[in-house]
Amino acid sequence: xxxxxxxxxxxxxxxxxxxxxxxxxxxxxxxxxxxxxxxxxxxxxxxxxxxxxxxxxxxxxxxxxxxxxxxxxxxxxxxxxxxxxxxxxxxxxxxxxxxxxxxxxxxxxxxx
Amino acid sequence: xxxxxxxxxxxxxxxxxxxxxxxxxxxxxxxxxxxxxxxxxxxxxxxxxxxxxxxxxxxxxxxxxxxxxxxxxxxxxxxxxxxxxxxxxxxxxxxxxxxxxxxxxxxxxxxxx
Numbered sequence: 001x002x003x004x005x006x007x008x009x010x011x012x013x014x015x016x017x018x019x020x021x022x023x024x025x026x027x028x029x030x031x032x033x034x035x036x037x038x039x040x041x042x043x044x045x046x047x048x049x050x051x052x053x054x055x056x057x058x059x060x061x062x063x064x065x066x067x068x069x070x071x072x073x074x075x076x077x078x079x080x081x082x083x084x085x086x087x088x089x090x091x092x093x094x095x096x097x098x099x100x101x102x103x104x105x106x107x108x109x110x111x112x
Numbered sequence: 113x114x115x116x117x118x119x120x121x122x123x124x125x126x127x128x129x130x131x132x133x134x135x136x137x138x139x140x141x142x143x144x145x146x147x148x149x150x151x152x153x154x155x156x157x158x159x160x161x162x163x164x165x166x167x168x169x170x171x172x173x174x175x176x177x178x179x180x181x182x183x184x185x186x187x188x189x190x191x192x193x194x195x196x197x198x199x200x201x202x203x204x205x206x207x208x209x210x211x212x213x214x215x216x217x218x219x220x221x222x223x224x225x
Contacts, residue, residue, distance in 0.1 A: 031210030043218040044202065051211050089155075093210040098143050098162075099170065100204070100214060102155040 002027045002094050004103035012109040017080050021106045023073040023090035033073050034100065035064050036089045044089065048075070080110045114139045116217035118203050124223045125193060133188045133220050135203030141215075142208045144186040148172065148199040149219075155202070161186055162208060193224040 003026045013019050023033070032051045036044040048057045048064040050073065056065040063076040073090055087107050091100040116137045125131055137144065145160035147170075157170030161180040175197055177189040186205075190197060200221050206214040 032212075034213065036216075041200075041219075041221070044216040046213055046215060049213040091155075096210070097160060097168070097170075098145070098206065098208070098210050098214070099157050099160065100147075100155070104154060 002030075002092065002101045004090060004092055004101050006088075006090060006103040006106050008106060009104065010107040010109075012111060013080055014111050015080060015082060017110075018076070018078050019080055019108070021075040021077070021088050021090075021108070023075070023103050025071045025073075025092050025101075027094055028068045028071050030068065030092045030094045033064075033066055033090060033092050035062075035073075035075050036091065038087045038089060038105075040087075047088075077108075080108075082110045082112045084108060085110050114215070116203055116205055116215050118201075118217040118220050120220060121218060122221050124225065126225050127194055128192050131190050131193060131222075133190075133201060133203075133222070135186045135188065135217060136184050137186075137203075137205040137215070138184065139205060139215065140183065141205035142183070143212075143214075144180065144203065144205045145170065146176070146178065146186070146188050147202045147204065149202065150199050158188070158201075190222075193222075195224050198222060198224045 007022045035047040050066040061078040087105045091102045142163045146158040147155045159178040161167045203217040206212045
């Protein structure tokens with residue numbers, strides 16, 4: 001059974017710092033990995049999608065990497081801003097049902 | 113604008129009073145699904161649909177029904193809501209293959225008294 005874990009559970013950094021969020025999964029047979037952002041009580045915004053054949057994707061200040069063999073992904077946020085404060089979720093798809101299996105999330109606070 | 117919409121966004125109801133949460137997408141996606149999010153339990157899939165008239169159970173289907181009569185709509189039905197169905201509900205859609213990005217609606221916060 002696929003399990004997805006995110007470390008750390010919470011992170012507080014000063015504005016301007018570069019940071020890395022970690023995601024690990026137990027079964028390397030995945031189709032893709034998707035990173036989301038969730039603001040308190042709000043919906044999920046898709047940030048980046050990495051397909052299983054890819055090793056990284058970039059969007060603006062965000063860079064996500066994928067190492068299927070080790071069951072790991074990282075989300076790198078450059079020059080963090082207070083507006084980046086949110087919960088970040090990673091999720092993998094491994095089966096034919098398209099079901100997303102979500103990690104536990106990392107709550108990020110960027111202090112001005 | 114490409115989007116997934118849900119209605120209502122907030123709902124307070126009482127035990128046993130049937131309700132429907134609507135979900136609609138304008139991206140011509142074949143695949144749609146429902147998740148619930150609970151503190152400490154994360155996001156769990158309730159039901160999914162691979163295409164019109166094709167639906168199946170997710171991980172936590174008890175107490176819920178769905179239908180997919182049109183490609184764009186995928187309503188979630190609670191025929192006799194109970195307090196343990198108090199949760200934040202999300203609808204999602206994508207093209208069918210697992211390689212495709214999934215898009216989520218804004219969520220429906222349901223409270224059952």
